Amino acid sequence: MHFVIIGGGPAGVEAAATASRNGAQVTLIEREIIGGAANLWDCIPSKAMIATGGVRSLARRSVTLGMELHYENPDLEVLRARMTMISERLSSSTERQLRGQGVTILRGAGRLVGDHQVAVQVEGEEVERLLVADAILLATGSTPRIPEWAVVDGDRILTTRQAYPPPVIPEHLIVIGSGVTGVEFVHLFRSFGSRVSLVVSRQQVLPQKDPEVAAALETDFLETNVSLIKGARAIDIRRTESGVSVYCEDGRVVGGSHALLAIGSVPSSAALGLDSAGVDVNDAGYVAINHHCQTNVPHIYAGGDLSGRLQLASVAAMQGRKIAEHVVGLHTRNHRHLDYDKAASAIFTEPEIADVGLAEAEAFALGQKIRVTKVPFAVNAKAMIDGDPRGFVKLVSDPNTGVVLGGSIVGAHAAELISVIALAVQANLRVDDISDALFVHPALADVIAAAAE
Ligand SMILES: Cc1cc2nc3c(=O)[nH]c(=O)nc-3n(C[C@H](O)[C@H](O)[C@H](O)COP(=O)(O)OP(=O)(O)OC[C@H]3O[C@@H](n4cnc5c(N)ncnc54)[C@H](O)[C@@H]3O)c2cc1C
Numbered sequence: 001m002h003f004v005i006i007g008g009g010p011a012g013v014e015a016a017a018t019a020s021r022n023g024a025q026v027t028l029i030e031r032e033i034i035g036g037a038a039n040l041w042d043c044i045p046s047k048a049m050i051a052t053g054g055v056r057s058l059a060r061r062s063v064t065l066g067m068e069l070h071y072e073n074p075d076l077e078v079l080r081a082r083m084t085m086i087s088e089r090l091s092s093s094t095e096r097q098l099r100g101q102g103v104t105i106l107r108g109a110g111r112l113v114g115d116h117q118v119a120v121q122v123e124g125e126e127v128e129r130l131l132v133a134d135a136i137l138l139a140t141g142s143t144p145r146i147p148e149w150a151v152v153d154g155d156r157i158l159t160t161r162q163a164y165p166p167p168v169i170p171e172h173l174i175v176i177g178s179g180v181t182g183v184e185f186v187h188l189f190r191s192f193g194s195r196v197s198l199v200v201s202r203q204q205v206l207p208q209k210d211p212e213v214a215a216a217l218e219t220d221f222l223e224t225n226v227s228l229i230k231g232a233r234a235i236d237i238r239r240t241e242s243g244v245s246v247y248c249e250d251g252r253v254v255g256g257s258h259a260l261l262a263i264g265s266v267p268s269s270a271a272l273g274l275d276s277a278g279v280d281v282n283d284a285g286y287v288a289i290n291h292h293c294q295t296n297v298p299h300i301y302a303g304g305d306l307s308g309r310l311q312l313a314s315v316a317a318m319q320g321r322k323i324a325e326h327v328v329g330l331h332t333r334n335h336r337h338l339d340y341d342k343a344a345s346a347i348f349t350e351p352e353i354a355d356v357g358l359a360e361a362e363a364f365a366l367g368q369k370i371r372v373t374k375v376p377f378a379v380n381a382k383a384m385i386d387g388d389p390r391g392f393v394k395l396v397s398d399p400n401t402g403v404v405l406g407g408s409i410v411g412a413h414a415a416e417l418i419s420v421i422a423l424a425v426q427a428n429l430r431v432d433d434i435s436d437a438l439f440v441h442p443a444l445a446d447v448i449a450a451a452a453e
Helices: 010-021 036-040 043-065 076-100 180-191 211-223 313-327 360-366 381-386 414-426 431-436 446-452
Strands: 002-006 025-030 104-112 117-122 129-132 135-138 142-144 157-159 172-176 195-199 227-229 234-239 244-248 253-256 258-261 265-267 300-302 345-347 353-357 371-376 392-397 404-410
Touching (some): 002 010, 010 025, 010 076, 010 313, 036 043, 036 076, 043 076, 043 180, 076 104, 135 313, 172 244, 172 253, 180 345, 211 227, 244 258, 353 414, 371 446, 381 446, 392 446, 414 446
Parallel strands (some): 002 025, 002 135, 172 195
Antiparallel strands (some): 104 117, 117 129, 244 253, 353 404, 392 404
């Protein structure tokens, strides 16, 4: 069984590791870096910058903790070197592990040239190699969406990929797009000392999230002088003598020193040769897949952002694992389909936000009966000790059976804490299972146990 994978992001890497562990001959083609955009452009650099910005907020709280810290502006060179070091270390350890398992890694761009053939332009080689595969995974990810009205110059008008970090810290940054990526960049640059304005096309930031969760973030943004320009759809950006102007559909004009586009992504499918293998895409250009991540050509799979499902590295990796299990035939025993509704996700703002499963507003819209319990961190010993009692835990359960259906957390370390609720949702645990568990004290997780009582 020769399994050829195009794209070495979370989906490709996890599929390669799982398939080779289970006896397949695996070739992984990657043109940039093992670990993918997740490692080079998305998850890792954004969170590395947020970690640096976190020093400022700790310094702000430090006076109440009895040891006042003073901060300087971030040293961009140290930050840049740190981000490169983290990315390279992650990439090289993954590559070493894959090679150790017998995966063949080819550096270069791959494309389909038939339904069983993949051509690879390997770096440093003049002639394309032709691989014949029994199964193929397309996992080439996505790139930031640039609307036709924006001319990205990498100087004043940026995509997220040019902000790691930009040449200078913007004096006044206008972020366009108030989804997960947009609000993370608002948080990141306000913590670096920039003045930030956020262009929000609806009346709520994070339009897909529980309104109470979104409101908690909005409150925090307003308290730190972030300007929220709501109900404003950006239609143009122009450079001015001293910066940029963002024009909105309703006539409002927002001026600043820099603008950052965070309005979603487009699939990296243009040069993949999909037509040569007869692989279908949907209206939005993503490769259409079934519940096994098979395309309309059954031995060609698609995973990660290219498949247009939940665009998360964790989901991409899980798709990769499930695809590999299907390719080697493991799906016939002990295999569970990936349930996208049970994926936990987090937003690394301050306070952090994380959720999983059914949200209160969603249950309300579905007319589903639920029990909701909400406990604030303000009553939690550890939150008081740490000097950051913002936020709450909200637990959603079935009122008849007590089975945990979902939850949201706003507050420090929400991205870590949500794992408890994610496990409960995945394993159909009941609220009693959580409240009977002997958690550590004092710990932030005490609030989850209290919400489960
Ligand atoms: C700013 C930002 C922050 C994010 N933060 C998070 C986060 O904190 N947590 C989270 O879970 N998700 C996060 N995401 C989403 C996450 O990065 C993506 O969902 C994830 O990277 C998708 O993984 P993937 O497997 O599709 O591949 P990608 O990571 O997109 O990688 C695809 C790889 O394919 C390669 N490739 C493309 N075409 C070819 C070709 N023809 N031949 C060979 N190689 C090719 C590319 O070089 C790339 O390395 C973030 C996204 C953004 C934009």
